[in-house]
Amino acid sequence: MEKSLLNVEDLRVRFYTYEGIVEAIDDANLTVREGETIGLVGETGCGKSVTSLSVLALVPPPGKIEGGSATLKTKEGSIDLLRQKEDRLRKIRGDDISLIFQDPRSALNPVYTVENQVSEVFMQHRQKEIVKTALDELEKDLQKAGSFKKRVYSYEKKIYEKMLKNPKALTPKILSRIPIANRYRRRLRRELRKEIARILQVMRIPDAERVLDMYPHELSGGMAQRVVIAMALACNPELLIADEPTTNLDVTIQAQILELIRELKGKFGSAVLYITHDLGVVAELCDRVAVMYAGVVCELADVNEIFKSPLHPYTQALLESIPRPGKEFKTIEGEVPSLIKPPVGCRFNPRCRKATELCEREKPKFIEAEKNHFVMCHLYKG
Amino acid sequence: MAPSIKEFKFMLHRMKQSPLSIVGLSIVLFYVAIAVLAPVLAPPGPSWAFVRYTDPFMMPRPITNPSGGTVTEPSPPGPDHPFGTAEFQYDIYYGMIWGTITAFRVGLWVTFVSMAIGLAVGIVAAYYGGIIDEIFMRFTDIILAFPGLILAMAFVVAFGRSLDNVLLALVLVGWPGDARLIRGEILRVKQEDYVEAAKAVGCSDLRVMFRHVLPNAIYPMVISATLGIGGMVLTAAALSFLGLGAPVGYADWGQIISSSQNWIGVRGRTYPHTFLIPGVFIFTFSLGWNLLGDAFRDIMDPTIRRR
């Protein structure tokens, strides 16, 4: 557990709707280790996305996080993300933990350019560095300048120094609205453009300079997703949560993006929580896998372990149902339960072949059945 | 439970949830009651009336001023006249009761006729497309290029001042809006997948139009119509107020306020009953329909329905 970057314990999330209270997530457990790629698989609606949103406390109303903890290891020590104030969370979002979504085009605001949206991440978390670089350049220009330009530059210098001392300073913000006074931003913008072009190139986006000035609707699906990934990795996060990033893309583009993610992992060294319903991708990309069903994490183990010897009946049924040429097509009997009145006891028990009377009565605990192999099922003892 | 019944129960639940929609409904029902009971509430030809008209919509009036002033001066509420009298002694209470019928006449008639014409033109344009659609768009564009009141005013001046001509003018000014609305909705619905599916299964064009396209396209129009009734009454009242609508003495709320203008500030008095009472009637009538229309919109719009 010492190497764990993020430790989610007993997470509980409820949605209060007209039709009733939806027990979306019930005692979910998950750990992400530094630098690893861990997959989170499950059917549509099992709660994968809600889990990722909960980690960053971005669950939309009528949802509420009602229990559990999400401990993140930071430079200042471990903190529980579910109990932090908004200000602290904002420092983490986009900087320590980044989140990317399924549909890249809807993740980008249609009325702003790529440059505008990517620069937001930089200005939010790396403002000091950008201003410093600009200041250094300014010093150089100041040496060479004539008397008139010297005055303009010293005005710029004063603003930059103010921004360095207090990132939230009002004066620079006010000045940025006034037509001629806001020219100080030009230098900053140049720096930003360089940074953004750099990261777009890392994403293998050709002709990055031109893309900067494009609007989202002018980008193809693959390009848009690269821009989104660029925004997410811009500040070198420790953890990248990718919520089905390739589901909406063509298979060929999908392969490219997966390759890109693999490459970036090597370059940036971040951990990746890869959410998907595609077991094939999991097999290729992930070190460990967590399997989710109806709002609970039912199994968590190394990827090889999961495929070789799955412990939880659901995982077993899932793997059996993968279509293979020559094999009979198998399905899992029954339907995913409604989460408004979920089954008492183990949530899988109505459909489980190995269900016992205990399974109907009592909820199983999340235990380590074998070394580094966790399962939530009464069949196993820790 | 069949889905439609369940949806209907949900609709009622939502209506009950929103107190404003209940208020709206109550107001509208209140006015309906008044309109229906008008001959009972304000029988034409009361005893104090000197001038009796054959048309029940002309307000009766006594020969002298009940409060002792001149014949032209309005008199405040009193025993024979619960709401007082307006200029020339027209009984305001009578005007309010029978004015309700006028208001309904204006609101409902104009809205329905406008909607009917708009529906017909809009369906034809959307169905045939091509040149017919283009011509139609240009034509409505031109009418819509003018602010409504001004064009209505021009029509009234051309046709002659009367309430009926006001109604006609409002219809002429109003149908292009409805037509464009229904045309836009039909075109939008035509693109939806379920229409394509219906065609793929072999439904005839007519069946597709009436069973699939229209029921989905008509919602915005119903909402717009309900919301429009309130506005229609306001516009008609404004035209009457300006002197372009109902003649003096007719039971029309706007017309009664028109004469009250002459008395504001005379001898430092305002004669509030001459404009407050009719104004409250116009205001609440319009408010009731607007609240109801809002409630319909909140309930019927499928994208906003569920929380």
Add this chain to the structure above:
Amino acid sequence: MGLRAFVIRRLLLVIPTLLGAVLLIFAVSQLFPVKSRVALYITNPQRFKPEVIERTIHEVGLDAPVYVQFFNWLQQVLGGNLGWSETAQLPVSTTIAHYFPATLEIVIFTAPVIIFLGIYLGVLSAVRRDTPIDHATRSISIIGASLPTFWLGILLLAIFFVALGWFQPGRLSAEGINFVYTSPNFIKYTGLMTVDGLLNGQLWITIDALRHLVLPLTVLTTIGVGGIIRLMRSSMLEALNKGYIVTARAKGLAKKEVINKHARRNALIPTVTVAGLMVAGMMNGLMITETVFAFGGLGQWSVRAAVNLDVAGVLGFALFTGFLFVISNLIVDILYAYIDPRIRLD
């Protein structure tokens, strides 16, 4: 394509619409008897006299076929001649130019208030959905939409003029009018009393004019702000549901910035189009408000013309407002393309 190409294309589209508007007015004019229509063509009242009227009819071509009449009239309208107004005893175009500044003055002060107040309250209402603030704002907007404009005007006059004496109807006080129209020192640079007061160094005129604008502005704002609030609210709610909002928050942006920068601009898109319609609504409201407050503007004159069956006056006014409306729609469309880059492709 860029913004520039879009603007040019849009400008070209204005021409057929304006032509159509002239055609419509011409069609309406055909509803009047020939003798009334004479006023549309000439600016010399002498030619109306019963002795010469037959000759005048022939001279202006009113006995010619319809399309010839239209062509003649179109030519003259393009030349700026809109006929003679009986009520003003002046050519129509002169009358319009004379009364227009008063109306413009009201619009200049009222439109920004309605727009900015409406946007602000609409955003507030959406962000604080279902709280007392939301309910209060929605109540304001629905009450405003149900109030008869003229009634609100009369009500305010009764309270603030007759009872309290704080404000008066009209554009300026008696001293103000006297000074502006008779004093040789006062030059009407713009026709707008607020501006002219400043330009002439007579601050009291500006203040006087502003005082007289308060009540009309209140009436128009109360009635007009509701539509903007409602639209802004619903489009904000829609925008707040979109994917880019969560993305923005996941980047670490503050809620306030997300609302103002990301959601609002998208929500403004449908609102901007309605703003164009609002200008038309303002003309309607102006006619009534100017009449109630005796403001001496275009709206008040048009009502007088209508009541007195001044054909040239009414039709000339209709044409003029139609023209204004088409122009304002043009501006709105360009603004729309500026805000939403997706439109420029069309």
